[in-house]
Amino acid sequence: MSGNVFRHEYRVPYADCTLGNHVYYARYLDLLEAARGEFFRNLGVTLLQWQERDTVFPVIEARLRYKSPARYDDVLTTEVWLTATERIRLNFAYRIVNQAGVLVLEAETLHVSAALNEKPKRLPEELSAALRPYVRSVQTWPDGVAST
Numbered sequence: 001m002s003g004n005v006f007r008h009e010y011r012v013p014y015a016d017c018t019l020g021n022h023v024y025y026a027r028y029l030d031l032l033e034a035a036r037g038e039f040f041r042n043l044g045v046t047l048l049q050w051q052e053r054d055t056v057f058p059v060i061e062a063r064l065r066y067k068s069p070a071r072y073d074d075v076l077t078t079e080v081w082l083t084a085t086e087r088i089r090l091n092f093a094y095r096i097v098n099q100a101g102v103l104v105l106e107a108e109t110l111h112v113s114a115a116l117n118e119k120p121k122r123l124p125e126e127l128s129a130a131l132r133p134y135v136r137s138v139q140t141w142p143d144g145v146a147s148t
Helices: 027-043 047-052 125-134
Strands: 006-011 059-066 075-085 089-097 103-112
Touching (some): 006 027, 027 059, 027 075, 027 089, 027 103, 027 125, 075 125
Antiparallel strands (some): 006 075, 059 103, 075 089
16 A cells, blocks of 8 residues: 555543443544544645535545444544545545454445536645545455545
């Protein structure tokens, strides 16, 4: 594999957990969103700043593979990279591991670049250039979801 990986840490609060003390399955989408937002911030332009420039990146598909449970007070690291940047497409891949290095989740979110009027638009060149170092070649699951 090649390409950079962005990492975002998150400590699991009690509110994210079920009575069985594992993170509720849907909360992982929030973790992916938070990591993606920090990834954009790390690139130098926040998602809100892109929105102010009439460019948004709605999710058109999400795939998650749950590997082991995360629990209250775990420190999770979400690794973020891209598997594709095309004219109007952005495909993000993720791995979440706990503080012991145990794989918790593998995921992929597929996005389009769009204007605020929801019409597709070309990725801004400034963004395409900033994303290039994070594009990685990866293996895929049988259904096409990125994996390492």
